[in-house]
Amino acid sequence: MLIWEWFFVSLGLIVGSFLNVCILRIPRRQSIVFHGSSCNHCGQALKPYDNIPLASFLLLSGKCRFCKKQISWQYPVVEMLTGVIYWATYVNYGFQWKTAMMLIFFSALIVLVFIDLNERILPNVITLPGIVLGLTFSLWVLVEGSTGLLILNFFDYSCPEGRWVSLLNSLVGMVVSSGFLWLVAEAYLKLKKMEGMGGGDIKLIGMVGAFLGVKKALLTIMMGSMMGALIGLVFIKLTGKDFKYELPFGSFLGIAAIISSLWGTQLISWYFVMTKIN
Numbered sequence: 001m002l003i004w005e006w007f008f009v010s011l012g013l014i015v016g017s018f019l020n021v022c023i024l025r026i027p028r029r030q031s032i033v034f035h036g037s038s039c040n041h042c043g044q045a046l047k048p049y050d051n052i053p054l055a056s057f058l059l060l061s062g063k064c065r066f067c068k069k070q071i072s073w074q075y076p077v078v079e080m081l082t083g084v085i086y087w088a089t090y091v092n093y094g095f096q097w098k099t100a101m102m103l104i105f106f107s108a109l110i111v112l113v114f115i116d117l118n119e120r121i122l123p124n125v126i127t128l129p130g131i132v133l134g135l136t137f138s139l140w141v142l143v144e145g146s147t148g149l150l151i152l153n154f155f156d157y158s159c160p161e162g163r164w165v166s167l168l169n170s171l172v173g174m175v176v177s178s179g180f181l182w183l184v185a186e187a188y189l190k191l192k193k194m195e196g197m198g199g200g201d202i203k204l205i206g207m208v209g210a211f212l213g214v215k216k217a218l219l220t221i222m223m224g225s226m227m228g229a230l231i232g233l234v235f236i237k238l239t240g241k242d243f244k245y246e247l248p249f250g251s252f253l254g255i256a257a258i259i260s261s262l263w264g265t266q267l268i269s270w271y272f273v274m275t276k277i278n
Contacts, residue, residue, distance in 0.1 A: 012086030013053035016079035023114045042067035053079045092262050098141045105211050109254040116250035122200030127207050134210025138170035145169040145213040173209030177217035178202050201250050208257045216264040223256035
């Protein structure tokens with residue numbers, strides 16, 4: 001099976017190269033399909049052999065072949081991160097439709113993480129179609145959880161477990177998670193008289209809820225908030241920024257969503273064991 005692990009790593013590196021294009025061009029509203037890659041400094045069109053994932057960066061010593069200016073470390077980082085995540089997805093799920101769905105989901109999250117990190121925006125062109133895709137995929141790949149059945153039982157409606165329950169799990173996950181963040185944002189606005197969270201974060205967590213359901217979406221919020229608080233405090237302390245500095249909360253949510261997707265079930269079980277909740 002090792003050959004398939006290398007296949008998914010290689011696939012991730014190739015896709016990561018394309019994700020770098022998305023990260024750069026989507027905020028600028030440029031086409032991600034047309035126009036070849038070029039140096040961000042001198043504008044010179046790059047040769048195909050200058051676009052080999054990781055290898056070209058290493059062979060060129062991280063510098064443009066033409067103007068010799070430094071290439072951003074973001075490029076190899078995104079490629080390596082995508083390769084590792086694709087490998088972890090295969091290891092977790094093997095060959096099934098869920099693997100393909102999660103690779104699409106993770107690719108979107110990686111783009112959103114780095115766009116928010118660079119630009120402090122979470123483009124609707126990714127989050128809104130992401131919500132639709134999450135709801136649609138739930139008809140083919142079952143979204144885990146008992147929320148759908150609980151709602152149906154409450155209304156005394158009998159429905160066998162299957163795609164329609166999965167769709168309901170997805171829909172409830174989207175509504176509850178985005179609704180929760182919206183309430184938090186409104187409460188913060190009323191108390192502090194300033195925005196503490198953008199609408200993009202709410203749409204992002206709605207996408208996460210549509211793909212993962214309520215439990216893992218709420219776990220994403222919890223982990224994203226903890227990461228944001230800890231990393232934010234360290235960053236502010238080291239840089240001397242004040243507490244009004246805008247942190248990329250969407251980036252933390254995106255990272256937390258990937259962790260929740262791959263290891264959320266184990267984390268939730270561990271939490272219940274540690275707190276002795278049955």
